[in-house]
Each structure stands twice: as structure tokens, then as C-alpha cells.
Amino acid sequence: MVSQEIKSKALELEYTACGIIPSAAFDEYSRYLGERINSFPESKELYMALYDLVRPPENSRSIIV
Numbered sequence: 001m002v003s004q005e006i007k008s009k010a011l012e013l014e015y016t017a018c019g020i021i022p023s024a025a026f027d028e029y030s031r032y033l034g035e036r037i038n039s040f041p042e043s044k045e046l047y048m049a050l051y052d053l054v055r056p057p058e059n060s061r062s063i064i065v
Contacts, residue, residue, distance in 0.1 A: 023056040
């Protein structure tokens with residue numbers, strides 16, 4: 001029920017959309033970045049910069065986007 005309240009509040013504040021994802025999704029994203037680097041080593045610098053985006057707050061369970 002809390003997730004629906006968060007989404008409703010976001011729309012009330014005139015956001016066009018709101019989503020809630022499990023913080024574990026960041027682990028999956030990190031794995032995909034690693035696979036991408038292995039597949040295309042010449043792009044390592046580009047993908048390494050994206051690793052900064054895959055560190056959710058400690059002990060978080062969900063991320064609101």
C-alpha cells in the first residue's frame with residue numbers, strides 16, 4: 001500500500017511517472033556492465049564511469065525512480 005501512496009504523491013507533485021524498483025536491480029546492472037566491458041574491452045573507460053551509478057545506499061531495499 002505504501003508504494004501506491006508514493007506513486008500518487010509523485011503524480012500530485014506533477015511528476016510524469018514514478019516507479020519503485022528493488023535495490024537488488026543495481027547488482028544486475030553492475031553484472032551487465034561487467035559483461036559489456038568483457039565483450040568490448042575498448043569501451044572500458046566509458047562503462048567504468050557508469051559504475052558510480054550502481055551504488056545504492058547501504059541497507060536499502062527499494063529505490064524510487
